[in-house]
Every structure is written in structure tokens, then in C-alpha cells.
Amino acid sequence: MGTSFNDQFDQHGMWRREFALRLKLLAEWLKDHDLLDAAVEERLRRLETQMRSDKVMVAFVAEFSRGKSELINAIFFAGYKRRIMPASAGRTTMCPTELGYDSDVPPCLRLLPIETRLQPQALMEWRAVPEKWTRVDLDVNDPAQLAKAFEKVAEVRHVSKEEARALGFWHEDTPNDNPMTDADGRVEVPRWRHALINIAHPLLKQGLVILDTPGLNAIGAEPELTVNLIPQAHAVVFILAADTGVTKSDLAIWREHLITETDNTESRLVVLNKIDTMWDSLSTPVQIQAQIDRQRAVSAEILGLPREQVIPVSAQKGLVAKVNDDAELLEASQLPQLERALSQGVMGQRRKILRTAVSSGITDLRAEAGRAINIRRRDLAEQMLELKGLRGKNTSVIKHMRSRIEQEQVDFDVSGARIHAVRSVHLKLLRDVFTMLGTSTLKAEMAELTSALRQPGIKLGVRKAYSATFERLREGLRKSQKTSSEIQSMLTGTFRQLNAEYGFSLQAPREPELARYERDLDLVERSHTQYLGVSNTFRLAQPEFADRLVRALATRLRVVYESALGEVELWNKSAAAQLDAQLRERRRNFGRRIEAIERIQQAATGLDDRIIEIESQIAAVDELDAKLLELTSHLVSAPGGDAMPTETAALTA
Structure with a gap:
């Protein structure tokens, strides 16, 4: 599992922290040598902001009962040795849920009431009004308390058809898409519009954001989710059930809400979950694998993806295997293959994009600071000619x-x-x-x-x-x-x-x-x-x-x-x-x-003394130039995990 998503993300986080430290030390060095003009300072600030605020969002999208929450548990929360996200039978995640980390906010679950849909403000605007959210404090060291608190995202209300229509869950024009009514003719709707979970999980602290989305009806009712959050995710994991393959509602989500760019297909992964339902004691392992391969090929063809991007998995067995440290069951669950695909596709691509941007910024910064050094060198050369x-x-x-x-x-x-x-x-x-x-x-x-x-x-x-x-x-x-x-x-x-x-x-x-x-x-x-x-x-x-x-x-x-x-x-x-x-x-x-x-x-000796002085100043300027090149080269080329002490020493020299 050396290339799992978690391991790759750890390396990415380490690289970002090292880079931020090197950048801070470079800023101090530039300031000490009077090379920090407004443009250089602005470039440093932008690079630092970019590095510190860099987030990697992975969106999990599926119709109801595809095992989405269980998959999130298996990949990210198995270390708690139990389920954290609610993953029982039936509808679990009723509202879109974002998991992330903000050091300025205590560990908590914040829930935005569904009634806010009756008002015109966009979801992003509601984020700036914390008093409108219901807050539940979390104890990150108590897995049972976490799991209990997270159950709130599955809460529902029963409302009249008129209220359901106003909230966006009932449409007379598309009766087939409407939810079931109870004996009193009331409609079940989510209690909450959006949930924000802030916990100091190691991956979340390093900038990972997990977006857990509900089914088709709920996605369609929240435009901001479809047109903003999902398209901006660095990876979308679309979950199907292995026993049913691509259903009509699955295909509707894929076509209407998941935009696949031709140059970015690696960021779209499809998971054929619940392959354990096909583990039939009356069939041989070869026959079972043949069924899974067929379902994989058909799903890939329907969705227009390469077969390699459709990955068969058993999230439930993967979670059980991790909790019980069962290597054989973990291999059978095929969860490691999905984690590798996530690490190579998402993290590899994210690091590449970030490093390209960083390299460009550092090159520009070097040119800005180098220009000031060249002015000094030229002025000293002119003085030398004048004095000689x-x-x-x-x-x-x-x-x-x-x-x-x-x-x-x-x-x-x-x-x-x-x-x-x-x-x-x-x-x-x-x-x-x-x-x-x-x-x-x-x-x-x-x-x-x-x-x-x-x-x-x-x-x-x-x-x-x-x-x-x-x-x-x-x-x-x-x-x-x-x-x-x-x-x-x-x-x-x-x-x-x-x-x-x-x-x-x-x-x-x-x-x-x-x-x-x-x-x-x-x-x-x-x-x-x-x-x-x-x-x-x-x-x-x-x-x-x-x-x-x-x-x-x-x-x-x-x-x-x-x-x-x-x-x-x-x-x-x-x-x-x-x-x-x-x-x-x-x-x-x-x-x-x-x-x-x-x-x-x-003084008669003043001329020679001044010439010697300028010669030493020219040598000092040449040293500055060489040092600038050395320090910025460290920033451009340094991959995560490189020997930090040597480079830190170079910066502080």
C-alpha cells in the first residue's frame, strides 16, 4: 500500500509545508539584503497563500444505496476502527456534506436548515452567517461520539406537498421523479440543506476536502452543488452497485451533473461497489471474476470511459479488513486498487499542476530580484570606470x-x-x-x-x-x-x-x-x-x-x-x-x-582605497546573485521528502 491515496497525500502535505518554510526563509533573506521591493513581496505573498490554502477536493457522487458513505469510511476513516459516516441500509446522507479542516474553527458539525432554500441567498453567502447554522461540537478522540453526531446528516422532515414544492423536492411536471408520500400525503425531505464537518483528521489538516453528495433528486434541487462544487472538485468518484450496473437514475446523474473534460478524464473514477454480493459459493472464483469483468466492461462502455477507470470494489469488506487488519480480505475487496488509482490520478495530477504554478512564480520572482542585483552591478561598474x-x-x-x-x-x-x-x-x-x-x-x-x-x-x-x-x-x-x-x-x-x-x-x-x-x-x-x-x-x-x-x-x-x-x-x-x-x-x-x-x-590614497572597496562590493553582488539562484533553485526543484536540514541551512546562511 506504499502508493495509497493516504500515503501520497501525506507526501503532498509534507512537500507543501517544506515549501512554505523555505519561502518564509527566502523572504527574510531578500529583506536582509534589501531585495524585497513591492513586486517581489507580492509574488512571495501569492506563492505562500497558494501553498497554504491549496485544497484537494474529492467528490463522492452516487444515487441512494450505492454504499457511498461506506466507501468514505473505508478509505479515510478506517483508522477509527469503526464506521464514522452513517452507512446503514436505506437513505443515509440526505444532505450534501463537506468534510474539511479549518484551524480557526473548533471541531464541530454545522448544519444549515433546509428552510434557507426559501430565501434567495446562495450557499456561499450562508457560509458567512454562522449563527444561521445549527452547531454540534465534536470530540475527535471519541469515535462513538463522532459517529453519533454524524448521524444528524441523515435526518428528515415530513412536509406538505406545497412546502416540498417550495423547497424544490416536488414537481408536478415530472411526477416520476417525486419522492414517495406517506399515509397522510406528506413528503419526506432532508432536514438540512448542507453540512460542514470540521475535524483535525490528518488528511483533512493537510488540505483534503471530501464532498459527500446525496442522490439525484437532492443534487438537482441544489444548483450551487452541481454548477460550482462538483465541477471544481479535483476528482469525482462516481459509485455504482456491482449487481445492477448503470441504472437509469445513475445514467441521469452522470449525464446531467458530472462533466467529463477530454483533457481531464483521469480525475473521473467510477466505482463498481458491493462486488461481495457476487461472491457466490456456488460459483468458482474464475466465474465470479468473469461476471465482475463483464459488468466493468459494460459500465465503462455506457459511461464512455476507459475500462481502467471503472474499478470494482467492496467498500464494506475493505472497511472490515482494515478494522481487523485482515490483509487477505483487504486484497479481495480490491480497495487498494481504488486507492492507487486515486493517488496516481488525483494526487499526481494535483502535484503536477501546483508545481508548474510554483515553478512559474519562482522564476518570475528570481527575475524581479535579479534585476535589482543587476542594477547594483551595473552602477558599481560605472563607478569603477569613473574612478579609474x-x-x-x-x-x-x-x-x-x-x-x-x-x-x-x-x-x-x-x-x-x-x-x-x-x-x-x-x-x-x-x-x-x-x-x-x-x-x-x-x-x-x-x-x-x-x-x-x-x-x-x-x-x-x-x-x-x-x-x-x-x-x-x-x-x-x-x-x-x-x-x-x-x-x-x-x-x-x-x-x-x-x-x-x-x-x-x-x-x-x-x-x-x-x-x-x-x-x-x-x-x-x-x-x-x-x-x-x-x-x-x-x-x-x-x-x-x-x-x-x-x-x-x-x-x-x-x-x-x-x-x-x-x-x-x-x-x-x-x-x-x-x-x-x-x-x-x-x-x-x-x-x-x-x-x-x-x-x-x-586624501591622496582615497582613490585606490575606493577602487578596492568597489571591487569587494562587486564580488559581494556576484555572491548575492549566486545565492539567489541557489535558493530559488531549491524551491523550484525540491520534491516532498527531500533533505530539509541542508536546504534550511543554505537559506539561513
């Missing part, structure tokens, strides 16, 4: 040199006004980009979509309304990219002119790639378009449901736009920080040159 040129010269020549430096300083100070004028033009264009990517623009688009969805007879035009909204959003991104390109051209021209006039080494930072946010919009649109299938057309006729869907959309789009805006802000900060750094270094350089002349005027 004074060898053998008389007092009047040295005095004339001082006058020339002072005049250069005056001319340079005058040029500052021109540089600020150029920057004000850039900032004006930037404000246009900030407006196009800002909150007010997004709010206006969502208001227009809401208005369109409230039009009478909109049912058949819903997709068209969404399509028009997304096309306007994409057009806004394209305009932002066009304006950014104009700013980039101006920056390049301005920097080239300043380099020629003042001997600067300014280099326009890499232009933001806003086109990739168009791809994010495509994914969001696809998840909504998929949700706007025939089964939800009738729901969209209800204004409150359409409003909830638009709020869910706004929540996800806000993340996309904030990321795009952040990239533009960093680009602007990088350009401004370069200019500030070179202006600052040039002013310091004038001071150092005048100081050197004064020392030469005061």
Missing part, C-alpha cells in the same frame, strides 16, 4: 568631475516629472481594465441575466439567455486583453527610451494572459448548460429557482474575475516596482559617486 579614469588627474579635474555629477543629478531630478506623466497615462488605461474586470461589471451582467430569466415564456430561451451573457463576458475579457496589449506596447517603448537616456535596464514584465480566463468561462458555461437540461427546464420557470442559479453562477464567476484582476494588478506592480527600484538605485548612486569624490579630494 581619475588616476593621475589633478585637483581641478576632480573638482570638475564633482560638478558634472551634481549637474547630472539635477537633470535626473527634473526628468522625474516626465516619468510620472508617462505613468499617469498607463494608470488611466489600467483603470479601464479594472472597470471591465470589476465587481460592478459582473453585477450588471448578472442583473441582466436575472431580468432575462424572469421574462414570461423564457423556458425554451434559457440557453440563449445564458449564451448571450457568456458572450458578453468573453467580449469584456477580449477588450481587457486589447487594452492590456496597448499598455504593454507603451511600457515597452517607454522603458526602451528611459534605458537609452538614463542607462536603465528596465524590461516590460510579461503581459497578463487573459485568454486563459476565457477557457475558465467556457468551463463554467458548460457546467451551467449541462444543468439546463430538460429535467430542469420546469424548475427554471420558478423565479426563486432561477435567482438561486444566477447567484450560484455569480459566486463562481467572481473567483474567475478576481484571479484575472489579480494578474493585471501584479503586472502593473511589477512594472512600477522596477521603475521605482531603478530610480531609487540611481539616486543612491549619485550620492555614492559624490561621496567618493569627496574622499578622494580629502
Whole structure:
């Protein structure tokens, strides 16, 4: 089990913690050597935030009675030596349940009442109102108390058809999908809309988030779950029953709610659970395996997945085997194969994405800090030439040199006004980009979509309304990219002119790639378009449901736009920080040159002493450059589990 999901996640967590420590030490080193300008500081902050807040969400999706909760118990909670998530016969998880860890919140189970569906706020907004949730404190060292508390996610209420309709669980237009009524004509609905479990489980502490979702009817009634949480999960584990294969309701969930991207099929795993129901004493092991293989092949074909991504398992036997340390039963349950698939697919992919992002960020950070080192090196080289040129010269020549430096300083100070004028033009264009990517623009688009969805007879035009909204959003991104390109051209021209006039080494930072946010919009649109299938057309006729869907959309789009805006802000900060750094270094350089002349005027040996001093400063700058390369190389290449003490020593040197 050396490559199990748990082991891989442990390694991933270790790597993240080591990286965060190295990054902190690098920041201190940069600060100590006066290399921490605004752009470098911002890149460090973003890298640290990215590393500390990195989450890996695994969503478990299934129709009722497929053994989903038992599978979660077997993979993640077998260490408690008992069931933690409720997994008895019948409907267990009645509301979507998220398991994660937040160190600022005590161990607890928080439950959002189902009645909140009658109000317009999106699920994300309710998270910010803790007093509206019912809270149950948890004792992580008491498995029995945990299991008892978690049973609450299975609680139900019985309501009238009218209330069930208002809550989204009863639809006159689709009677076959409606739940059963009791003798009094009342409908069973979940007591809770959403559950958040916060416990210090080792995997959850390292950033794992488990999303346990209920069946088709409950998924369809909660748009935010379908269009936000599930599509953003890094892995989706879809559970079928081995004895029935893909049923009609299973296929409905797969087609309507599980988006499979062609470039991301590894993140979709299908589990054929309950293979122990096929362990028939009248059949030979070979016959039993043949049945399982047939069911696996058929399921893969129906769902359009490679056969390797359909994994037969017995979650119940796997849990029993882990609790009793029964290696033979564990192998028979085939749970280790699923854990390996999760570790290689999800964790391998997640680490690869994160390391690519980190590598890019560190490379940019190295370039920013390296630029400041190069300015110092160039200024020292200029001083060296200037001083060597004074060898053998008389007092009047040295005095004339001082006058020339002072005049250069005056001319340079005058040029500052021109540089600020150029920057004000850039900032004006930037404000246009900030407006196009800002909150007010997004709010206006969502208001227009809401208005369109409230039009009478909109049912058949819903997709068209969404399509028009997304096309306007994409057009806004394209305009932002066009304006950014104009700013980039101006920056390049301005920097080239300043380099020629003042001997600067300014280099326009890499232009933001806003086109990739168009791809994010495509994914969001696809998840909504998929949700706007025939089964939800009738729901969209209800204004409150359409409003909830638009709020869910706004929540996800806000993340996309904030990321795009952040990239533009960093680009602007990088350009401004370069200019500030070179202006600052040039002013310091004038001071150092005048100081050197004064020392030469005061003592005959001052010139040689100053030349030796500058030579040692050049050597120190070269050492700084080598150290920067060494420290950032550690950050880019260091895999989890590398020898940390050596690298920590290198950083603190």
C-alpha cells in the first residue's frame, strides 16, 4: 500500500509545508539584503497563500444505496476502527456534506436548515452567517461520539406537498421523479440543506476536502452543488452497485451533473461497489471474476470511459479488513486498487499542476530580484570606470568631475516629472481594465441575466439567455486583453527610451494572459448548460429557482474575475516596482559617486582605497546573485521528502 491515496497525500502535505518554510526563509533573506521591493513581496505573498490554502477536493457522487458513505469510511476513516459516516441500509446522507479542516474553527458539525432554500441567498453567502447554522461540537478522540453526531446528516422532515414544492423536492411536471408520500400525503425531505464537518483528521489538516453528495433528486434541487462544487472538485468518484450496473437514475446523474473534460478524464473514477454480493459459493472464483469483468466492461462502455477507470470494489469488506487488519480480505475487496488509482490520478495530477504554478512564480520572482542585483552591478561598474579614469588627474579635474555629477543629478531630478506623466497615462488605461474586470461589471451582467430569466415564456430561451451573457463576458475579457496589449506596447517603448537616456535596464514584465480566463468561462458555461437540461427546464420557470442559479453562477464567476484582476494588478506592480527600484538605485548612486569624490579630494590614497572597496562590493553582488539562484533553485526543484536540514541551512546562511 506504499502508493495509497493516504500515503501520497501525506507526501503532498509534507512537500507543501517544506515549501512554505523555505519561502518564509527566502523572504527574510531578500529583506536582509534589501531585495524585497513591492513586486517581489507580492509574488512571495501569492506563492505562500497558494501553498497554504491549496485544497484537494474529492467528490463522492452516487444515487441512494450505492454504499457511498461506506466507501468514505473505508478509505479515510478506517483508522477509527469503526464506521464514522452513517452507512446503514436505506437513505443515509440526505444532505450534501463537506468534510474539511479549518484551524480557526473548533471541531464541530454545522448544519444549515433546509428552510434557507426559501430565501434567495446562495450557499456561499450562508457560509458567512454562522449563527444561521445549527452547531454540534465534536470530540475527535471519541469515535462513538463522532459517529453519533454524524448521524444528524441523515435526518428528515415530513412536509406538505406545497412546502416540498417550495423547497424544490416536488414537481408536478415530472411526477416520476417525486419522492414517495406517506399515509397522510406528506413528503419526506432532508432536514438540512448542507453540512460542514470540521475535524483535525490528518488528511483533512493537510488540505483534503471530501464532498459527500446525496442522490439525484437532492443534487438537482441544489444548483450551487452541481454548477460550482462538483465541477471544481479535483476528482469525482462516481459509485455504482456491482449487481445492477448503470441504472437509469445513475445514467441521469452522470449525464446531467458530472462533466467529463477530454483533457481531464483521469480525475473521473467510477466505482463498481458491493462486488461481495457476487461472491457466490456456488460459483468458482474464475466465474465470479468473469461476471465482475463483464459488468466493468459494460459500465465503462455506457459511461464512455476507459475500462481502467471503472474499478470494482467492496467498500464494506475493505472497511472490515482494515478494522481487523485482515490483509487477505483487504486484497479481495480490491480497495487498494481504488486507492492507487486515486493517488496516481488525483494526487499526481494535483502535484503536477501546483508545481508548474510554483515553478512559474519562482522564476518570475528570481527575475524581479535579479534585476535589482543587476542594477547594483551595473552602477558599481560605472563607478569603477569613473574612478579609474581619475588616476593621475589633478585637483581641478576632480573638482570638475564633482560638478558634472551634481549637474547630472539635477537633470535626473527634473526628468522625474516626465516619468510620472508617462505613468499617469498607463494608470488611466489600467483603470479601464479594472472597470471591465470589476465587481460592478459582473453585477450588471448578472442583473441582466436575472431580468432575462424572469421574462414570461423564457423556458425554451434559457440557453440563449445564458449564451448571450457568456458572450458578453468573453467580449469584456477580449477588450481587457486589447487594452492590456496597448499598455504593454507603451511600457515597452517607454522603458526602451528611459534605458537609452538614463542607462536603465528596465524590461516590460510579461503581459497578463487573459485568454486563459476565457477557457475558465467556457468551463463554467458548460457546467451551467449541462444543468439546463430538460429535467430542469420546469424548475427554471420558478423565479426563486432561477435567482438561486444566477447567484450560484455569480459566486463562481467572481473567483474567475478576481484571479484575472489579480494578474493585471501584479503586472502593473511589477512594472512600477522596477521603475521605482531603478530610480531609487540611481539616486543612491549619485550620492555614492559624490561621496567618493569627496574622499578622494580629502586624501591622496582615497582613490585606490575606493577602487578596492568597489571591487569587494562587486564580488559581494556576484555572491548575492549566486545565492539567489541557489535558493530559488531549491524551491523550484525540491520534491516532498527531500533533505530539509541542508536546504534550511543554505537559506539561513
